[in-house]
Amino acid sequence: MNTNQLGALILRVVLGITFFIHGFVKFQGGIGNIAGWFESIGLPGSLAFAVATIELIGGLALIVGLGTRLVSALLAIIMIGATLKVKLAVGFLGNGQMAGWELDLAFLAMALYLALNGSYALSLGKTLGLSKREEVAAKR
Template sequence: MKNKHELGALILRLVLGISFFIHGVSKFQGGIENTVGWFESIGLPGFLAYAAALIEVVGGIAVVLGLFTRLVSVLFVLLMAGAIMKVKLAVGFLGNGQMAGYELDLAFLAMAVSLAVTGSKAYALDQFIFKGQETENKTAVS
């Protein structure tokens, strides 16, 4: 590992990826139809429940593996911004006793923004898969 910044990004990437993966799996385990119904009850199209759950599961795995971390992190930012604005903002930062607040969503959003901006190269499959392309791009720009 090159430096402490890469170690920090690796920790963010692993925690964020695992967290999103678990949240996505729980949507399917709890019955995705329940999530679809809940989305519809708050005025969102039901198919977005499938999209959110798939982004969480597949994106979570991708981020843990270090595949397309920046792109997936942008999708996570959009999910968290939507969750905060549509659902959590009304119940406040800490919640209202019946529903959790947006503190965790905001933390996930901040982690995803950080990864979207900086990426994470340590132990990332992108480093192996796209290694030759990165060298070609640097040579072409020079």
């Protein structure tokens, strides 16, 4: 395993753990409450279910290395939406009552890296033979 593969593995697992926990907390705290909050900011409440599901299942998929590029692309879209709809107005570092978008930007960068480059080291996708193209591209 070279340093690029190791770096991608670290990004994949950390991003996966982070989003898994975010999705878990959304369901644990009552997804109906999250749906209500989505509606209060002008988004469909059903979008809360989609976001929480992508975070929960997608986070787990990243941890085990399954569908890394697709999941990362979906998480990048979520981060863009969260930044534009919620965080942008409070500034990069926040306003003292709400966090800014600096962490969202970091998650976006991590997700974009993984969406563009993948991560097959210690991945279930590699074990199942689902990431051969990705593995060959990484060796170039």
